[in-house]
Each structure stands twice: as C-alpha cells, then as structure tokens.
Amino acid sequence: MLETKLKAFLPLLIQHLFLYHYLSSLLPISMACNNKFTLDSVRDALIREEDSIVFSLIERARFPYNAPAYDPSFLGNGFSIAEFYVRGTESLQAKIGRYQKPEDVPFFPKDLPSPLPPTKYSQKVLLHPASASVTVNEAIWKFYFTELLPLFTTKGNDGNYASTVASDFVCLQAISRRIHSGKYVAEVKFTDAPQDYSPAISSKDRDKLMDLLTFVAVEEAVKKRVEKKARLFSQNVTLDENDSGKTQYKINPLVVSHLYDKWVMPLTKVVEVEYLLLRLS
Numbered sequence: 001m002l003e004t005k006l007k008a009f010l011p012l013l014i015q016h017l018f019l020y021h022y023l024s025s026l027l028p029i030s031m032a033c034n035n036k037f038t039l040d041s042v043r044d045a046l047i048r049e050e051d052s053i054v055f056s057l058i059e060r061a062r063f064p065y066n067a068p069a070y071d072p073s074f075l076g077n078g079f080s081i082a083e084f085y086v087r088g089t090e091s092l093q094a095k096i097g098r099y100q101k102p103e104d105v106p107f108f109p110k111d112l113p114s115p116l117p118p119t120k121y122s123q124k125v126l127l128h129p130a131s132a133s134v135t136v137n138e139a140i141w142k143f144y145f146t147e148l149l150p151l152f153t154t155k156g157n158d159g160n161y162a163s164t165v166a167s168d169f170v171c172l173q174a175i176s177r178r179i180h181s182g183k184y185v186a187e188v189k190f191t192d193a194p195q196d197y198s199p200a201i202s203s204k205d206r207d208k209l210m211d212l213l214t215f216v217a218v219e220e221a222v223k224k225r226v227e228k229k230a231r232l233f234s235q236n237v238t239l240d241e242n243d244s245g246k247t248q249y250k251i252n253p254l255v256v257s258h259l260y261d262k263w264v265m266p267l268t269k270v271v272e273v274e275y276l277l278l279r280l281s
C-alpha cells in the first residue's frame with residue numbers, strides 16, 4: 001500500500017526537486033536571503049513594496065481628482081489621457097526590457113514590442129514557466145480608477161493632467177508589482193509543503209488552496225503596519241516647537257489599510273491560487 005503511494009508520488013517529487021533546484025538559482029536577489037528563497041525573505045520584499053505604494057499615493061494626492069484625465073472622449077482618439085499615457089509608457093518600457101520579471105505585469109499586454117536589444121534578465125528570474133500568464137491587472141485598473149482614487153483625492157480640476165496620469169501610473173505599477181509578487185509567495189509555500197498543496201492543485205480545489213495559503217494574523221499585522229507607515233510618511237512636518245495643532249496627513253492612513261484589506265491582499269491571494277493551479281502543469 002505504502003509502496004503504491006510512494007510510486008504515485010515519485011514523478012511529482014522528481015519534478016518538484018528539479019524545479020526547486022532550478023528556481024532557487026534563478027530567483028531575484030531582493031527576495032533571496034543567503035541565496036535561499038524563504039517565506040520570510042519574500043515577505044520582506046512585500047514589506048518593502050509597502051513603502052513604494054504609500055509614497056506613490058502621497059504623490060498622487062497632490063492633485064485633485066481631475067476627471068477630464070479619465071474621459072475617453074477628451075483626446076479625440078478613443079482613449080482617455082490616462083489610458084493613452086499608460087499604453088505609450090508600457091510600450092516604451094517594454095523596449096528597454098521591462099515586463100520580463102514575473103511580478104512586472106503590463107496593463108495592456110497586447111502588441112507590446114520586444115526589448116531592444118534583447119536583455120538577459122528573463123533568464124535570471126523565473127518561476128514556474130506558466131506564471132507569466134497569471135494577471136489580475138484588469139481588476140486593479142478597475143478598482144483603482146472607480147473606487148480608490150475618489151477616496152484619497154480631493155474633488156476638483158486643476159488642469160494638471162499630465163502630472164496626474166504620470167502619478168497614477170506610478171501608483172498602478174507599485175500596486176500591481178506587490179500583488180503579482182504573490183507568485184513568489186505561492187512558489188515558496190508550495191516548495192515548503194508540496195504534500196499539502198498537491199492534492200488541492202490536482203483536484204483544482206480553489207477554496208482549499210485559499211484556505212491553505214491564508215494567514216489571518218499576518219493579514220492583520222500588514223493592515224496595521226501600512227496604516228502606521230501612512231501616518232508616519234504622510235504627516236506634515238513642522239519645526240515650530242509651539243505647534244500644538246492637530247497633525248495633518250497628506251493621505252488618510254485609514255484609506256491605505258482599506259486598500260490593503262479590500263483589494264491588495266485579496267488580489268494577492270487570487271494570484272497565489274492561480275499560480276498554484278498551474279504549478280504542476
């Protein structure tokens with residue numbers, strides 16, 4: 001009985017060991033600790049991304065909502081200024097080698113040009129090859145413009161559309177990179193416990209996978225930390241010793257914890273599940 005079970009598990013184990021050996025020599029330095037890819041080192045990378053997200057929101061909050069920047073009829077070419085800018089910038093960035101790392105995912109992947117000249121980066125950084133197809137950027141685009149922006153910008157229109165959409169793109173890229181880093185989290189969780197994840201992957205049991213990869217205490221800590229970072233990074237600093245006024249924040253710290261609670265962590269988990277479902281292919 002045990003022998004039959006072992007025989008069934010053997011091909012999986014060989015595939016797993018091969019991929020683990022291959023991947024651990026290829027993963028990004030920022031996520032590797034002493035050349036070892038661990039849950040702690042990946043979580044450290046996610047913590048670092050929090051800074052980028054908070055600072056990008058602070059920059060965007062300098063401008064009011066600026067509705068004309070999102071009006072698809074404004075330029076007369078069928079695109080809003082925001083979409084036109086993101087498409088053009090992604091195309092330029094692809095030419096100089098962006099979008100080869102699994103966590104750098106374009107919002108408009110169709111017809112992106114190849115890098116000039118071809119870079120070597122993609123050969124150094126690889127997860128399971130199927131990971132490239134995992135993207136939740138459509139959902140990110142939607143929640144960012146329709147739900148998040150109105151929460152942290154003031155109503156109004158100051159005509160600064162170019163700066164506004166450039167700031168939007170920095171926010172979108174930071175949020176997307178953090179969420180798609182879920183591919184690394186999923187990989188390390190799988191390599192740490194293939195025996196737990198493999199049955200749920202084989203039976204395509206999304207709920208079970210979601211259950212296995214969820215750590216409620218970690219999520220609570222993340223929400224508290226990002227709120228604290230927003231409080232620290234976005235407060236107005238004065239040198240006036242007698243200033244007993246209420247601290248002013250450039251963005252509401254509660255909006256940042258809400259962003260993580262409602263979108264960033266749930267979508268990271270979707271990325272993890274989708275990655276895992278492809279992990280044994």
Ligand SMILES: O=C(O)C(=O)C[C@]1(C(=O)O)C=C[C@@H](O)C=C1
Nearest residue numbers: 185213214215218219222265268
């Ligand atoms: O740290 C992990 O284990 C993750 O999977 C990342 C993350 C997050 O998005 O921050 C997502 C799911 C877990 O429940 C906890 C945290």
